[in-house]
Amino acid sequence: MSHPPYAPYALTERLERRFGDPGDAARAFSLARCAELDRRAEFPAAICRELDEAGVAAYYVPARFGGAVRTFEDTLQVVRLMARRDLTVAIGHGKTFLGGVSAWVGAGPDQARRVAAEVLGGGVVSWALTERAHGSDLLAGEVTAVPADGGYRVTGEKWLINNATRSDVVCLLARTDPAGGPRGFSLLLMDKRRLGPDGYRCLPKVRTHGVRGADISGIGFDGAAAGAGDLLGAPGGGVETVLKGLQLTRTLVAALSLGAADRALRLCTGFALGHALYGRRLVDLPHAARTLTTAYTDLLIAEVLSLVATRAIHALPGELSVLSAVVKYHVPTSVDALIANLGQTMGARAFLATDDVHGLFQKVERDHRIVGIFDGNTLVNLNAVINHFPVLARMFAEGRADETAVAAAADVAQPPPEFDPDRLGLLSRTGCSLLQGLPAVVAALPAGTPPAVADAARRLCAAAADVHARMAAHRPTARAVPAAAFDLAREYVLCVTGAACVRFWLHNRERAGGAERTAGLWDGALWLEACLTRVLGALRPGPPGEDGGDGGDGGAVYDRLLPELLAQYRGGFLFSPLPCRLPEERP
């Protein structure tokens, strides 16, 4: 048996084998079964039990608390694996990671172990932050916890909470200082079994656009009693813990998008190979083929960014406030667009909800739309980037970058350093080394870097310099952030994605490029050239065949990706620059 060059993929391969071909309707965790549950808006309880039996929950818990997570890459890959089959399952099961994350970043060791034991024992933990009237505005929260009898009395409602009804324990953000403010909220572990059925009330499941089987509901308390020991972390530390926890979850949420994108691209590729139009296979029509290859490129960019950012949880925790926002904005947004673009090629089959293979695409599209909405929506994350403009502009101008840490984030051959939650911060003081180090790296590209790639990397640097110059001119405002700043933040994010690709290539080209299965992608830095062409096209959109848009040669680099895309599809490999075998061969 071959060892994948990327260790976390060994976990993916093992679990994929266990669950079998998603196209085999007889399998428990098959596409057909998940689609049927979606039609019935039924929670995938049986599938979640199988995941429990497979020990998936251990990948939500850090090893030091008894779980299996030595690198959050494992969490990312496990969630991605579920999302490739069904986002409802991924969200319904993976939510417990969100429920527990506050403990990993903000609780003392004893309490963290208590939460760990809960998760490892199969308990469902939910994370109750949002309220009906306040959404992402956490500081406006009205659920209160008032000191009483040595503990707290909790009153109020949380709404649009994933697994609010099914969970055993709810990690609840409550106002503990009537005056509110950043130190006015605390987290409480509300154990429903201890509260008893009269201690809380679940609000009805909400009917949603996608993930129709998910338990998206709410929970209300009317003076429920919580013990002093149920307080997670320090009193008043709730918001800080939540914001730090969100940095982890916003990074790892990318897994949902990566899984959905893999499925959408796989469905569309299968269709393009099997469907004839004008007497040719769809895949042989250049326009349709280009839609596939640009979607593939978008997926590679999203994956590389996600891998580097996930390793940055360990390697660059102080800068995660930037990177997590970059990932949470870019990956769901670009995958929404990727799915929509593929939908154009699918035609009517993107719209059909039949119970055969043709009905699957619309489900992916509906399901995925939630990823950009929850856990801090698009605008919240762009705002987070904007809040960093001054430090980012300053650090870029000074060329400041923690090179060792960037290398540790980008080089996937080595296990990342151990995660240290104490190094997380609410506002990065060192900006974003990943991008700030780019000019120096591009000035010293290794011999043998293909000229087209070197040229694209230099253009990326020039674009980054221009973006940072404009960021430096931005005047911070508390509330009335001008719309132009959002545009600028989008450009900044594109620069970071490009930098992630360059660094990923530099640090992995020798090892990953040697793997037989993906050699074609690394040969001549093909995947990198495609990704940089795509990023530059988005940064400098222009007429085709001229300075912008497609690299000046009509986007020929995308056409060279098609054989690699088709080989990964047919051979049953994850769409990825690193080889990962799936039980999904389609020769």
Add this chain to the structure above:
Amino acid sequence: MTHAIAAPADRADRADQTGPAGLEARLGDPLDPANPLGHAAVVAADERGEILAAGEEMLDACGLNAEFVPRSLGGRFERADRLAETVRAVFRRDVTLGLGYGITNFVAAAPVWASGDAGQRAWLARLLLGNRRAAAAYTELRHGNDFTRNELTALPAAPGFVVDGRKELVNNAERADAVVLFARTGDGPGSRSHSHLLVDMTALPAGRRRYLPRFPTAGVRGCLLGGIEFAGCPVPGDALLGERGGAMETVLKAFQVTRAVLPGVVVGALDTQLRTALSFAGRRVLYGGTVADLPNARSALAGAFLDLLVCDALSTVGARALHLCPAETSVLTAAVKYLVPKILREASYDLSVLVGARSYLREGPYAIFEKMMRDLPLVTFAHANAAVCQATIIPQLPRLAARGWPRAEPPPDALFDLGAGLPPLDFGRLAINARGADGLSAMLAVAADDADPRVAASAARLAAELARLRRRCRDLPARDRTVLASRAAFDLCERYIVLLAAAACIGVRRNGTGFRAEPDWLVGALARLEARLGRRERVPADIEARLTAELSARFDDHLTFDLYARRLAG
């Protein structure tokens, strides 16, 4: 042009209860939970997968079908732009109803008006005016938009034809008394091998035709999308519509009309989404103020408003061109069908980001937003998808570049004057190839001299872009004029279509009155369109502020957000 028809504006809000205003009054207050035609009822019907029965009754009562039947045959169809604006009222309320009750009849009827004999035309007119239904049976899923490879056959057999094969995704298949059937009547691969049959379904032997189960869809869930399978089914000889082998040519003409009208009606869906988003933004409090106070939100709302106006301008000009410039509409209507659904879809997505979690809910006060978000994409796929529309234009680009763009005369003012009368629509004059004719794009050069310097500057850049496109398109490689066209050719085509949209906006403003005549919306619209060409400039702040004020005023006064600013119910 002697039979000019009076403009709707001349008799706006007429008392006959059949125009847009009359329909709107019958639809009633959308927000009234007790209204059987309100948002709550529409959403509930969608949840049940049913077309809104109360809506069908209302449309029966006001005889909506007459909008699709030419006046000469007893109906009210005279003008394509007026048809679009009228049916838009239904789409503002419920895309399912608008499509499932309305437009699908028009799509079926267009080939009959275009190529039917007097008897066939009269028969279908009577049928529609009697509130019965017609279905357009074209699609075979195996072949998608590639009509020339359709397999359903109608072979000559005394006393008519024998039909074998199946049609899929046919709206109202099972409840249509008339079916327009696109059938293979010859063996060849070319464009002369298919014919239309106008089939009276009530007269067919029941054992020879079978209705397929409904096709469930993600959006327009209440539409009765079905199919029909024929097995040795005899069809009388007089069912032949137009000449034998002439169906492709008829399609290329008749679908110009429907391709211009369909996007124009769906503008109504974005109207409702924008109204719902405004309502959300005005009520939702975040970080100590309403969402509507956030500059980014205001910008998104104003942007969607501009997008809506662009869509209306392009589709309205496309519809009017059917009457005034029928030589050019093979290109222009394909442009409408390509760009308008795309802009609507993207605007819908942008608004969904603003509305956030509420855009994902199928319940609560904003559920109609979610429904429209699901319904809208259908317009892209239905009735010629994006690639087909572009493929109509791409082979024509070299000739347009060589003949049309350098020296075309601007089109008549009446093309843009929404209040001006129009000559009758003559299907026979719709050319299936523009042969290089394109007057519309000449508006770019006209506006380069505009009195408003912002318009002039933008138009000058757009005219320069047309010159650049001309160089590229004149020498378009031969391969790009075939089905193997490269992405570069598709990109050139898209840029050209964006220029046509800009030209339409320019024309509408120059010939407008009131709000339409003001430069503000045009400056904003051109900025939005230039962004599609890669320009990074935002809509200027003062323009955005004035558009935001207009938007708020229309919201408060219950006026539509399109070019007409008509009063709404409620």
